[in-house]
Amino acid sequence: MNRFLIAFLIFSILIVGFIFLKTPRFTFDSQFSHEPYGEQLVYLKDLVQDQGPKEAYRNFSRELKNGLYPEEIQHAHAHTFGKVVYELYDTNGISFCDDEFWYGCVHEITGEALLEYGVDIIPTLGTVCKSAQFSSKNVCQHGIGHGMLASLGYAPQDRNTALEMCNRDLPDSDPIYGCNGGVFMEYYDHTMLRDGSRLIPQSENLLDLCNGINPHFAEPCSFRLPQWWLGSELFTNDYRPLEERLTRIEDMCVQASSILDITYATCLEGLGNVIATYTDFDSKRSAEMCFMLTDLAHLYDCIKGAAYRLIDVVPEETAINICDLLSDSASSLLCKEEVRALLEQD
Numbered sequence: 001m002n003r004f005l006i007a008f009l010i011f012s013i014l015i016v017g018f019i020f021l022k023t024p025r026f027t028f029d030s031q032f033s034h035e036p037y038g039e040q041l042v043y044l045k046d047l048v049q050d051q052g053p054k055e056a057y058r059n060f061s062r063e064l065k066n067g068l069y070p071e072e073i074q075h076a077h078a079h080t081f082g083k084v085v086y087e088l089y090d091t092n093g094i095s096f097c098d099d100e101f102w103y104g105c106v107h108e109i110t111g112e113a114l115l116e117y118g119v120d121i122i123p124t125l126g127t128v129c130k131s132a133q134f135s136s137k138n139v140c141q142h143g144i145g146h147g148m149l150a151s152l153g154y155a156p157q158d159r160n161t162a163l164e165m166c167n168r169d170l171p172d173s174d175p176i177y178g179c180n181g182g183v184f185m186e187y188y189d190h191t192m193l194r195d196g197s198r199l200i201p202q203s204e205n206l207l208d209l210c211n212g213i214n215p216h217f218a219e220p221c222s223f224r225l226p227q228w229w230l231g232s233e234l235f236t237n238d239y240r241p242l243e244e245r246l247t248r249i250e251d252m253c254v255q256a257s258s259i260l261d262i263t264y265a266t267c268l269e270g271l272g273n274v275i276a277t278y279t280d281f282d283s284k285r286s287a288e289m290c291f292m293l294t295d296l297a298h299l300y301d302c303i304k305g306a307a308y309r310l311i312d313v314v315p316e317e318t319a320i321n322i323c324d325l326l327s328d329s330a331s332s333l334l335c336k337e338e339v340r341a342l343l344e345q346d
């Protein structure tokens with residue numbers, strides 16, 4: 001009898017051990033980012049298949065935010081998760097993504113769908129975007145812009161074609177934050193290529209992002225210029241805080257607006273958007289940095305850009321209330337109205 005009991009106990013231990021070993025234990029460590037991309041995909045695919053996509057994404061989000069990774073690495077890993085759920089669920093995988101990690105998950109899925117199916121999938125993606133649970137439809141449509149360019153190519157004419165398709169196939173997309181923004185961002189950041197390449201601004205080609213575009217798309221391009229410039233080699237060896245580099249960006253916005261048919265005000269709005277990210281979504285610091293601009297006549301544009309970006313992380317009213325710092329009450333009210341209009345448009 002004792003032999004049967006011992007055998008049963010050994011068998012039970014083996015079964016439990018097997019289940020324990022087979023179950024993915026989602027604990028990111030500092031080595032995860034250094035693992036080959038293919039192994040990261042296998043790991044996350046096992047996790048999704050074992051726990052289901054919703055539970056897996058919850059665990060993924062919790063562990064990814066545990067402090068081991070800077071935001072750009074979190075964004076890259078969110079893209080990897082998006083790749084996995086796309087392979088398993090096709091475009092329906094969008095329903096398992098959210099607004100976290102700079103929208104890496106949904107950007108990956110929309111991009112992969114366009115690479116696989118081509119531009120004919122755009123109306124379907126537009127419908128999926130509207131039904132998904134995002135704080136903004138711009139999140140999803142921005143991702144479509146990324147994938148649209150990746151499916152066409154990275155030549156200037158491909159950029160121009162993608163912009164025209166945004167305008168035609170997603171007419172309700174916000175001109176700055178939606179599909180157009182995704183096209184411009186992919187054009188310089190090459191997110192979907194994953195080969196480390198990007199469009200690099202040098203002193204002789206500071207405006208390549210916007211050169212040759214239809215004037216209709218001047219505003220979304222000028223909005224993206226500060227982000228493109230600050231993420232480039234122009235500032236690689238400039239280790240000063242962003243506060244000490246604002247004047248240089250202002251001067252570059254002036255230069256851009258004098259040469260191209262783009263809007264100086266929108267360039268500063270884009271700078272405000274960057275500032276909110278740089279301050280780690282600290283509304284007080286974001287406002288203080290906007291007040292460091294030398295051209296306070298355009299303070300409004302910086303504050304507005306920061307407020308809309310802050311809403312991604314901080315409570316809506318907290319973000320919008322930085323508009324109250326504008327000395328002119330009429331400007332303050334208009335700032336709030338315009339930011340709220342963007343949200344209602346979502």
